[in-house]
Amino acid sequence: MRYSIASLVANALTGNRNWKPVWREPEPKPAYDVVIVGGGGHGLATAHYLAKEHGITNVAVIDKSYLGSGNVGRNTTIVRSNYLLPENEPFYEWSMKLWEGLEQDLNYNTMVSQRGVLNVFHSDGQRDAFVRRGNAMLLHGADAQLLDREQVRTLVPFIDFDNARFPVRGGLLQPRGGTVRHDAVIWGYARSADTLGVDIIQNCAATGFRIENGRILGVETERGFIGAKTVALSVAGSSGRVAQMAGLRLPVESHALQAFVTEGIKPLLDTVITFGAGHFYCSQSDKGGLVFGGDIEGYNSYAQRGNLPAVEDVAEGGMALMPAIGRLRILRSWAGLLDMSMDGSPIMDHTPVEGLYFNGGWCYGGFKATPAAGWCFAHLIATGQPHPHATAYRFDRFGTGRVIDEKGVGAQPNLH
Numbered sequence: 190m191r192y193s194i195a196s197l198v199a200n201a202l203t204g205n206r207n208w209k210p211v212w213r214e215p216e217p218k219p220a221y222d223v224v225i226v227g228g229g230g231h232g233l234a235t236a237h238y239l240a241k242e243h244g245i246t247n248v249a250v251i252d253k254s255y256l257g258s259g260n261v262g263r264n265t266t267i268v269r270s271n272y273l274l275p276e277n278e279p280f281y282e283w284s285m286k287l288w289e290g291l292e293q294d295l296n297y298n299t300m301v302s303q304r305g306v307l308n309v310f311h312s313d314g315q316r317d318a319f320v321r322r323g324n325a326m327l328l329h330g331a332d333a334q335l336l337d338r339e340q341v342r343t344l345v346p347f348i349d350f351d352n353a354r355f356p357v358r359g360g361l362l363q364p365r366g367g368t369v370r371h372d373a374v375i376w377g378y379a380r381s382a383d384t385l386g387v388d389i390i391q392n393c394a395a396t397g398f399r400i401e402n403g404r405i406l407g408v409e410t411e412r413g414f415i416g417a418k419t420v421a422l423s424v425a426g427s428s429g430r431v432a433q434m435a436g437l438r439l440p441v442e443s444h445a446l447q448a449f450v451t452e453g454i455k456p457l458l459d460t461v462i463t464f465g466a467g468h469f470y471c472s473q474s475d476k477g478g479l480v481f482g483g484d485i486e487g488y489n490s491y492a493q494r495g496n497l498p499a500v501e502d503v504a505e506g507g508m509a510l511m512p513a514i515g516r517l518r519i520l521r522s523w524a525g526l527l528d529m530s531m532d533g534s535p536i537m538d539h540t541p542v543e544g545l546y547f548n549g550g551w552c553y554g555g556f557k558a559t560p561a562a563g564w565c566f567a568h569l570i571a572t573g574q575p576h577p578h579a580t581a582y583r584f585d586r587f588g589t590g591r592v593i594d595e596k597g598v599g600a601q602p603n604l605h
């Protein structure tokens with residue numbers, strides 16, 4: 190069923206009784222050409238592009254829980270392409286372009302809101318680094334504007350410009366950045382993939398892999414064995430555990446990341462803002478709540494919950510930038526599980542097991558990557574070759590030392 194003004198009016202006039210389920214609930218078939226493990230944003234986007242761009246429709250996406258139960262339904266919804274390194278910027282700019290056409294592509298309102306992403310800076314050295322990043326963005330066809338202190342004031346007059354430790358000197362703005370409604374992204378991709386013939390199988394955890402003579406034969410699941418010529422892993426924070434079932438040890442460690450939302454207030458913040466002297470990022474949801482987050486938990490964990498030291502750290506960053514938020518009540522906080530790679534950049538590659546592909550290590554930034562990750566992973570699976578925008582995201586960089594250290598901080602996940 191295509192969504193349109195006409196279908197909206199027709200259904201409204203008939204008591205909204207004729208809407209169809211957004212995707213089917215099929216039983217798993219004995220075998221598929223491709224089984225994607227992980228029905229998050231990346232897994233479903235991969236299925237969508239496999240079917241739509243490559244005509245590969247004998248595909249199943251299996252998830253251990255309900256769709257959207259992982260990070261895709263837990264993130265702070267920020268999308269941007271403000272990267273510095275040539276291995277990253279073209280990829281994220283491609284993702285930005287896919288976001289810009291996504292609603293038409295999926296025939297689904299994913300609430301893409303290009304309200305701008307503003308990174309404020311607090312020192313001359315930081316300004317110089319932001320100028321360099323802005324220039325790299327422009328060179329790759331993205332948009333970037335350097336704002337002085339007064340220009341920042343017109344956008345966000347309520348931030349603390351004269352904080353004694355962290356005075357605000359200006360900002361780097363990406364006007365095309367913004368937010369996208371995360372749940373709608375998953376539902377839109379699921380609906381489209383299902384319509385194109387992909388089986389989406391919820392509550393079906395992968396429990397092992399059948400591998401013979403170095404080749405994948407299929408996936409053992411809670412609902413029995415599913416044969417597959419190709420198996421593609423997109424399990425985000427569970428990457429280490431799932432890859433271990435295939436005998437692989439990854440250069441990835443998992444950490445929880447928390448997010449917070451306040452009670453609803455009148456419109457205050459019509460852009461995304463980030464604090465340059467710490468780790469704090471914030472936007473205002475359509476319901477009026479301020480949605481914000483900060484650093485990952487300092488210890489490795491597969492538990493999808495955070496702890497109080499990170500709450501204190503986020504609150505400190507928020508109060509230093511926007512002291513007025515100290516008057517707000519926090520309604521909810523929650524956590525997701527990030528797959529932190531050792532250089533802060535993702536991995537999208539085949540594995541030593543023939544027919545088994547891996548997509549992960551997206552750290553803090555995998556939501557904005559969702560369309561391009563799906564596009565490039567589908568390309569890799571369909572053609573056996575990395576997509577030109579993702580050629581650098583290989584495992585062997587950790588062996589050769591050609592790491593993609595965007596922040597220049599080394600193998601320290603909490604700094605990525």
Ligand SMILES: Cc1cc2nc3c(=O)[nH]c(=O)nc-3n(C[C@H](O)[C@H](O)[C@H](O)COP(=O)(O)OP(=O)(O)OC[C@H]3O[C@@H](n4cnc5c(N)ncnc54)[C@H](O)[C@@H]3O)c2cc1C
Nearest residue numbers: 227229230231253259260261264265267395525555556557
């Ligand atoms: C609090 C928070 C805020 C964030 N904010 C942002 C942001 O503002 N911008 C941004 O770009 N990124 C952000 N991220 C990161 C982003 O959400 C993730 O990088 C991205 O969602 C990961 O890809 P995914 O959507 O496929 O992951 P997920 O949605 O986690 O999908 C992985 C799926 O694999 C399934 N799975 C795991 N094990 C198995 C198994 N054995 N068998 C079957 N299925 C399995 C899980 O159930 C899950 O559904 C944030 C993350 C968190 C936690």
